[in-house]
Amino acid sequence: GSYGSGVSIAAGPIYEEARIPAVAPSATNPQVTAGNEYYFRVCFLDPFQGEVMANYAFEDGLTKAAVITQLGDDYSSGLGNFFLKAYQELGGEIVSEEQFQTGDTDFKAILANVKNANPDVIFAPSSVTTAPLLIKQARELGIEAKIMAGDTWENQTIIDNAGADAEGVALSTFFDENDTSSPLAGDFVKGFKEFLNGNSEYLTKNGGDGVAAVSALGYDAYNVVIEAIKAAQATDGESVKKALKGLNVDGVTGSISFDENGDAKKDMAYIKIIQDGQFKFDRTVKTQ
Incomplete structure (x- = not known):
């Protein structure tokens, strides 16, 4: 799936007609998955x-x-x-x-x-x-x-x-690289920084070696698809879609499973504030 809501919504009917499941990393508009059993997402909603x-x-x-x-x-x-x-x-x-x-x-x-x-x-x-x-x-x-x-x-x-x-x-x-509560997230941050610092082109495109939430979500979306293929023991769209619906995996942005709409069951957001030219963690907010 795409990172953005607008293009994800536009592409939805194409995926559905082709019966190819898609997993959006950071498309947050409810319309992305609404009425489309082939579209999933790993982020919270708007x-x-x-x-x-x-x-x-x-x-x-x-x-x-x-x-x-x-x-x-x-x-x-x-x-x-x-x-x-x-x-x-x-x-x-x-x-x-x-x-x-x-x-x-x-x-x-x-x-x-x-x-x-x-x-x-x-x-x-x-x-x-x-x-x-x-x-x-x-x-x-x-x-x-x-x-x-x-x-x-x-x-x-x-x-x-x-x-x-x-x-x-x-x-x-969706994510804070300085949150040390998850060893899985810590390993990802370490590996991603090593990857960026090993390639000057990627380091420049990333604007430094900071780990943005969309990077963590992209990693989770990719691994969710891999785990679904493993669970299905097949690569055809219908089998992978069915496996995604029953999936429950630990990601770097938290535990990931999907509701009946294909939306990740997320209940927490990070609030960040720009201070001294950097994004600084302020607090987490959870829903009831």
């Missing part, structure tokens, strides 16, 4: 991620929020709406809802609206290309509200391009 970030903001006393999303982008609009709903259910006030078009680079008009609404927090799930532009332009306009987003913002290029303006940005993600 309704959970939106709830996590809404609780994070509200518990920190941020009671007025602005939400900025990208028109036509399944991930951005979906996660933005899940945050909005959860935040309002907690008693938070949405003081501004803004949207932008794909390819936009000047966000000062919508950010002016946000500034006039005077929010405590801005939730802006978007791409790694858009993120530093939004962050820098918000700070240039004198907006002091906390800026938050989802898992796509755990990318070193955002820090590199936004610079000091990225300080204090918060996001939810």
Whole structure:
């Protein structure tokens, strides 16, 4: 499967028609697996991620929020709406809802609206290309509200391009390389860093030897498929699909099994904050 929700949703009917199972590492929109018995995922979903970030903001006393999303982008609009709903259910006030078009680079008009609404927090799930532009332009306009987003913002290029303006940005993600509670995760981090440091091209593309959550999820997705093939003792799509449905394996991002929709049964997210030019672990959040 793909890493992104939009392309995963688009590809879903093709996999289904061909009867080929797919396992998405980090596609979080519910529509990816909905009604498609051939699509699985190893990450948590946007309704959970939106709830996590809404609780994070509200518990920190941020009671007025602005939400900025990208028109036509399944991930951005979906996660933005899940945050909005959860935040309002907690008693938070949405003081501004803004949207932008794909390819936009000047966000000062919508950010002016946000500034006039005077929010405590801005939730802006978007791409790694858009993120530093939004962050820098918000700070240039004198907006002091906390800026938050989802898992796509755990990318070193955002820090590199936004610079000091990225300080204090918060996001939810699937994995923390400094979590020492899992020996399996520790072995993966050690091996992945050795791999990166042994190849200058990959090290540069990765933005250093940090281990992003999508890397850990990609590793888990690959190994889930391998384990399903072993369990099925076959490589045809129907046999592998059946094996995936009954699979229960330990991954570097936690235990992985699938519900009736093909979604991983995940109940925990990591919150990270950008501090001193790095992603720093803040806390974990679990669902009931």
